[in-house]
Amino acid sequence: MPILLVHLNTFLISTHYNPFPLISDSQNKTKKMEGLQNGNSTDATVTTSLQTAPPSSSKLTESLKLEHQFLRVPFEHYKKTIRTNHRIVEKEVSSVISSLPDSSDISQYDAVQHLNSLVSRLQGLKRKLEDGSRAERLQAQRCRARLEHLESADGENISEWNNTRLKRILVDYMLRMSYYDTATKLAESSNIQDLVDIDIFYEAKKVIDALHNKEVAPALAWCADNKSRLKKFKSKFEFQLRLQEFIELVRSENNIQAVIYARKYLAPWAATYMKEFQKVFATLAFTSNTGCEIYKVLFESKQWDYLMDQFKQEFCRLYGMTLEPLLNIYLQAGLSALKTPYPNISFCFCLDHFRFCYEDDCTKEDPLSQESFRKLAMPLPFSKQHHSK
Template identity: 75%
Template sequence: MEMETLPNGNSATTAVSAAVTVPSLKLTQLAESLKLEHQFLRVPFEHYKKTIRANHRTVDKEMSALISGVGDAADGDLSRDQAVQHLNSLVSRLQGLKRKLENGNHTENLQAQRCRACLEHLESADLGNLSEWSNTRLKRILVDYMLRMSYYDTAIKLAESGNIQDLVDINVFHDAKNVVDALQNKELAPALAWCADNKSRLKKSKSKFEFQLRLQEFIELVRAENNLRAIAYARKYLAPWGATHMKELQRVVAALAFKSSTECAEYKVLFEATQWDYLVDQFRQEFCRIYGMTPEPLLHIYLQAGLSALKTPFCYKDDCTKEDPLSQESFRKLALPLPFSKQHHSKLVCYITKELMDTENPPLVLPNGFVYSTKAVEEIAAKNNGKITCPRTGYICNYSDVVKAYVT
């Protein structure tokens, strides 16, 4: 069978090979992109596990109380009316447990559904819907940023407008919102309750967040000049931490000798309002650690990676081309603390002409990802009526399809 030859002399086999190259490159990029979705899957899964553990503790607690109640009724010398009343109270408690289990089961089903939705979303990523999938991913990143910055209402509206409620962590951050709001209002009870709910996880990570909350509660008693209560509080809640945090404990307990109006710098700082801001920051860090979130918002991470890849010394020169994003003052400020791209010392040599690619002979990128010098591409286009054939893959495109790359 005779092979068909294309007008430019390349065989049909070469053209097919080139056509396959572009999707394969995009698939590779997509696969690399999916490796960054660790947080996307872990957060709902950790929330699901937490709910299961909470429901299990509730069942254990209630069943222990019920069994104990039945034992007391059997062993006790109760009259008929007393026994009936006691059993009725146990039945009422069982009915209450049933309602709790039904609510817990409903919550577990919703969270399992969300885990399933996240998996299906990742599995749906392919070349056919790459643009739409990437747009959804961008919305997820923006919602994550808004939730971390406490813009809850805006985050909810964006999630609803994009129909991505099952793909974002609004329910998870709702618990954090209650704690953050309380700490900002100088209330410690919700934060201490959160520590109690996550006691095993915090202990495993050797967190001292609960200790810091207890210290603040002690300081508030000292501020109110309620020294007797402060001493009793220290004996009950601070003394158990002495084995691991003795120096901090001694320093704070010594605050009993001072008032909130003290001018002693070492103790004055303990009574400042900034201590509450510090507790908010500490809570957010512990919250992210427990759920496996990145310490910084994903938006920051992606922006820093992109800006660092673009940043070169040439970007900060007056003759920097306006087509370079870092020619804009706002982008320069964002990129200022970031390292320069490691490519700024590289030398690019054209595969075709073997000549150096620089600002006089800048590199051009073909749609299939291969790069050649402007001189080489223009020569190929001039010989083929504006058509360019990649010498390594046989891929064919128009000269208007190539994109200029910037180097220093």
């Protein structure tokens, strides 16, 4: 187990996620060539080794740079499971110790009854520890399976390995788009359950569904489970959930209960988020159908959509996931090489920024001739190539 953690830590520390590794490596090589011209022998040695590296090995290395999330997610889940089990043990043991009576002030019968109660509680703790141990072994197995999968990538089976990676990317996309059943069936039929994060996305699904139904209890429970991590990130998601609960009390014209709620749950956040606190608290003087635009927006249903988006961001950050689906990132990495400002492209002004438009005679073999691909390529920089490939 410690060896597995060392391997994972080494990989995660040494691997820096970069959605466009080919671009950055090209820039690094340019800098090293400049060092060679200036007489830097160290840079010359490194540049020579880069140029003489086997093409297949170099290509595989570039490909693995995009696999940061692949190991990071199960590793974070593994650490979370360990922390949860540790908290359970600390809480139960502390409770047992604090409940021990003074032996001088208790009868023999009461002592026996108390010991029986302690034995029952400790047996319950044992069952919890066994469940926690199974969860830890499952997470460790998943981390090990992913390490072995990455180590199995070589020139001989690269086609099969890429096919498995494509299925992983598709499962990730389906899970993010809420196609849970389809993602599960694809993972099971391809036997890649340990290589995808279905259970983690199902955890998020419970919170998202609750927020969609305008319920904050599951989201608050999730915040409580991850309180230390969210505090480290300086997240305000829990505060926003509390604000929404306050707004719902005001909407139902239960102002007294709203004030009590604010004193209990919002007051601790007031020093940090005073402006938001004052703005929301002022809704007590208005009704949900107020015409004042500043407060009217707080009662709109889109606030729940905002909470769902905010949860997704916090969830991805907690597990080290990318905000964008992996499928989009891989496609954008390829489209960045195809997007050129030269042939068959005309520029037109759209709102506050320029966008590129393909003319009618553009070849249909070019992916950027499709509207969906053009949307993905819109925020990307133009390639330095003079012609799309």
